Amino acid sequence: MKPGIPKGTRDFGPAEVLKRNYIFDTIREVFIRYGYQPIETPAMEDLATLTGKYGEEGDKLLFKVLNNGDFLRKADEEALSARDSTALVPSISKRGLRYDLTVPFARFVVMHQNDIPFPFKRYQIQPVWRADRPQKGRYQEFYQCDVDVVGSDALIYEAELAQIYDEVFSRLGLKVVVKLNNRKILAGMAEAAGIAPQFMDMTMAIDKLDKIGLDGVRNELSGRGIGSEAVDKVVEMLGITDLQALRSLFAQSETGLKGVEELSTVMDYLAMGELKNEVRFDITLARGLNYYTGCIFEVGVDTSSPGQEAIKMGSIGGGGRYDGLTSVFGMTDRGSGVGVSFGAERIYDVMEELSLFPADGARTLQLLFIAFDEAAHRHAFRLLGQARAAGINAELYPEPAKLKKQMKYANAREVPFVALIGESELAAGTLTFKNMATGEQQNLAWPAIIEQLKDR
RNA sequence: GUGGUUGUAGCUCAGUUGGUUAGAGCGCUGGAUUGUGGUUCCAGAGGUCGCCGGUUCAAAUCCGGUCAUCCACCCCA
Numbered sequence: 170m171k172p173g174i175p176k177g178t179r180d181f182g183p184a185e186v187l188k189r190n191y192i193f194d195t196i197r198e199v200f201i202r203y204g205y206q207p208i209e210t211p212a213m214e215d216l217a218t219l220t221g222k223y224g225e226e227g228d229k230l231l232f233k234v235l236n237n238g239d240f241l242r243k244a245d246e247e248a249l250s251a252r253d254s255t256a257l258v259p260s261i262s263k264r265g266l267r268y269d270l271t272v273p274f275a276r277f278v279v280m281h282q283n284d285i286p287f288p289f290k291r292y293q294i295q296p297v298w299r300a301d302r303p304q305k306g307r308y309q310e311f312y313q314c315d316v317d318v319v320g321s322d323a324l325i326y327e328a329e330l331a332q333i334y335d336e337v338f339s340r341l342g343l344k345v346v347v348k349l350n351n352r353k354i355l356a357g358m359a360e361a362a363g364i365a366p367q368f369m370d371m372t373m374a375i376d377k378l379d380k381i382g383l384d385g386v387r388n389e390l391s392g393r394g395i396g397s398e399a400v401d402k403v404v405e406m407l408g409i410t411d412l413q414a415l416r417s418l419f420a421q422s423e424t425g426l427k428g429v430e431e432l433s434t435v436m437d438y439l440a441m442g443e444l445k446n447e448v449r450f451d452i453t454l455a456r457g458l459n460y461y462t463g464c465i466f467e468v469g470v471d472t473s474s475p476g477q478e479a480i481k482m483g484s485i486g487g488g489g490r491y492d493g494l495t496s497v498f499g500m501t502d503r504g505s506g507v508g509v510s511f512g513a514e515r516i517y518d519v520m521e522e523l524s525l526f527p528a529d530g531a532r533t534l535q536l537l538f539i540a541f542d543e544a545a546h547r548h549a550f551r552l553l554g555q556a557r558a559a560g561i562n563a564e565l566y567p568e569p570a571k572l573k574k575q576m577k578y579a580n581a582r583e584v585p586f587v588a589l590i591g592e593s594e595l596a597a598g599t600l601t602f603k604n605m606a607t608g609e610q611q612n613l614a615w616p617a618i619i620e621q622l623k624d625r
Numbered sequence: 626g627u628g629g630u631u632g633u634a635g636c637u638c639a640g641u642u643g644g645u646u647a648g649a650g651c652g653c654u655g656g657a658u659u660g661u662g663g664u665u666c667c668a669g670a671g672g673u674c675g676c677c678g679g680u681u682c683a684a685a686u687c688c689g690g691u692c693a694u695c696c697a698c699c700c701c702a
Binding site: 173176224226227229230269297299301302303304305306307308311312313483484485486487510511512513514515539541571572573575576577578579580581587589591592593601603605606608610 | 626660693702
């Protein structure tokens, strides 16, 4: 058969894995620095845990796992004969692949609420699956890097998460803009425009601003049945960049004022530290997910930064505060949480485009032994063990093959040094130590070679 | 789920209005060079032209279907 992999999935070669790990390691280090603890959850969850959490669209994008055994025997006859797939699913599938890390986290918190300290600060770096049609930067299997704190509504966490964004991207060498807004401010806008009942329609329209422009938002708003007067008001408010200027606008909106208050507090905290990237209030930031209730975050590449002008990439991270995420699993108190996510796959693509990965990658193979005959090969195998014991990443070509063949292999592995051993080396008690980059080589005693490689 | 794009050697791609044995570059193998890779030169291997069907004397080429791919939309990271 012809080998292949499922649509929307990818293999990663050694070079890619090393670069991906560089991103994951950097993110993980920062998470730990800020006091977050790792958890992992199963790739599969009970389907009931997942369904209904991501809206109707989300349910369609859930991967369902077929039950084992003679699953058709227990299938819903009615749905089966009606060819009604949606109705049939519950009777033939009880598990699904996780769609994100937030819902499994909520489930985890509820299940282990008596064993974990609150506020509970956790990070999680695992793959998720979506049956979306793949396209640029979108896959059916991809990693999410989530960091959340649940069990406190303190606004220092919003500030902390913005700092985490700032630090991670500064370590990765990528200039970004962290945009902040608050769902309560958006609610205040809806109230101020007199369209409070159409709050959802308004946020969904605003969310598309980047893509469809201001006129597009106008059309979208009126297309959703919002009067032209209200549309004008909303569009006018989208031009506001000064957070405090909203206070007078929101004089009649308690919620709106609360949002301004919260965001001001977060900005105050942030002003106390040094930030390397721009963190700014952006009233046009909406985020479609409707479980957010407070501050919301989104990170984009800073295209005004030198060298990054040409980058065309949507958001590379986002998140926000959600109240009552755990309530669907029956935990009503301590349910307030706030968290953000890093879009590792997109960050990878941007870093690749900007050549931001360190040149040496992670340290891989440092030394390859090349032997010319059986006696030298056996001698080299002994030295190989000593090299590894000394902390040097080393390898011996599996047999004393033609020198050209072994050298080609050394070249393909991009090993910086090779140690050649043949009759004359055995007689002299030395090795021919060759620098593959420069082509220089010298006869050295074994301890001298170890010394040279140890400090690298 | 909707619309479109492209499927030819391991990879990237040529292939004219349908016409003999389907090509190139890179990579791979061997040799020039029996103790030296990355440069150069020579030779060689490697293809059911995505798959199924149709039109035709004749199909990589035209038509239909199907699968895969990429792109856009919906939604999202």
